[in-house]
Amino acid sequence: MQRGHLPLICLACLVLTLTACTIGPQYQRPEVRVPADYKESPPASFKAAEGWKAAQPSDDVSRGKWWEVFQSPELNALQEQVDISNQTLAVAEAQLRGARAAIGVARAALFPTVTSTPAVTGTRQSQNRPGVTNPSSATRADLILPLEASYEIDVWGRIRRNVEASIASAQASDADLETARLSIHAELAIDYFVLRGLDAQRQLLDFTITAFERALELTLNRYNAGVASQLEVLQARTQLENTRAQATELGVQRAQFEHAIAILLGKPPAEFSIPPAPITLLPPAIPIGLPSELLERRPDIAAAERRVAVANAQIGIAQAAFYPTVTLRSLIGLESSSLTNLFSWPSALWSFGASAMQIVFDGGRRHAVTEQAQAAYDATVALYRQTVLTAFQGVEDTLSTLRILEEVAVQQAKAVQSAEAALLLAINRYKGGLTTYLEVVVVQSAALTAERAALDLLTRRMTATVLLIKALGGMWENSPT
DSSP, rough: OGGGHHHHHHHHHHHHHHOOOOOOOOOOOOOOOOSSOOOSSOOOOGTTTTOOOOOOOOTOOOOOOOGGGGOHHHHHHHHHHHHOOOOHHHHHHHHHHHHHHHHHHHHHSSSSEEEEOOOOEEEEEEESSTTTTOOOEEEEEEEEEEEEEEEEEEESSHHHHHHHHHHHHHHHHHHHHHHHHHHHHHHHHHHHHHHHHHHHHHHHHHHHHHHHHHHHHHHHHHHHSSSHHHHHHHHHHHHHHHHHHHHHHHHHHHHHHHHHHHHHTOOOGOOOOOOOOOOOOOOOOOOOOOOHHHHHHHHHHHHHHHHHOOOOOOOOHHHHSSEEEEEEEEEEEEEESGGGGGTTTGGGGEEEEEEEEEOOOOOHHHHHHHHHHHHHHHHHHHHHHHHHHHHHHHHHHHHHHHHHHHHHHHHHHHHHHHHHHHHHHHHHHTTTSSOHHHHHHHHHHHHHHHHHHHHHHHHHHHHHHHHHHHHHHHHOOOOOO
């Protein structure tokens, strides 16, 4: 080994030794309290839930086509359009691309910056200037072709912390995209089931209007025969018109939900419509899993945890400001007064040097910035833990809602049966002349209320099932091997 190479080797070893140091705390995921099981028990129908196979979830794993569990081809077709046309998802995807590009920006600082500023200058000095005793040619040219390089040695890990923060930020953006996707798909499913519930309500009211029209016809016939009074005719007509008004009023809500679905699909409401069809589905059984799985399933939890990692890296960046910045600079190039000899060896020039910059006094700014970074870290930890608690609350809320609504649905079904039996008995009694039409009106109103309540319960159970899936973080397809 030549002795002239020894200083360069020593310098390289020194650089490698210095750059192995990274200022700041090493990141550890904050601890959270996770219960062994959920407090609320699932509905009885969930005990046999099978079919969801959770792979190893991560921030950017697709939540799968969880809506297919409802076995609705129409809903499936609508959901397929969301990822293509929804503008909220387009915003989140663009933000993710920007976050990934920021990683490249941060990593670029790990490499030297090389610049070149070629210049051609010509000057002519006055031959009559003071001090000139032997004037010569006053015109001269200067051609320079330099190549300059500067490199900040990452002695204290500031640049690496920047890269670390950029990577964690991109991962958080990735999780934000999955959170937006899960929320939008869930919102579409909820709007769809509410709309179909309104269609079922309209179908029920249409059937009821037909029955009330027959009842009015029966009352008119009895009135013409002198058996019924005009009051009974007016009661029958009032019942009919009230029901028609209720059926018409449903159109307001249905139109609003249809418009909402159009916006979710990225379409103008004027270009989108869904033909009426009553809801015919029942809530599927959903496997719940353990609370600990929620930390892996929920993309919003993943996003909050990644932002804790970003804040941790920012502490290291702030602490690195207390240490000097070491920069290497070099210059190589060619300089000549003539293009003919510019590329000859005597025209070569070079320089090499190093500098260190240390802030001596800043009025406590660096201490304040470090405290600010520590406070921001503490805030993100608290936000992460709050996100976990809110996630547990969401699951517990929907579990209790589904269990109670399932029990209420059984009770309401019995109420509907009793109301239908009472209505049939009241009509027969009225036809037999044993009672007035007021009794029929009261029983008809009770039966209609009971049947509408049953349909409303079905809609609420379907939407609560969607909310449970959302609270659980969706479903996962099998991970690639």
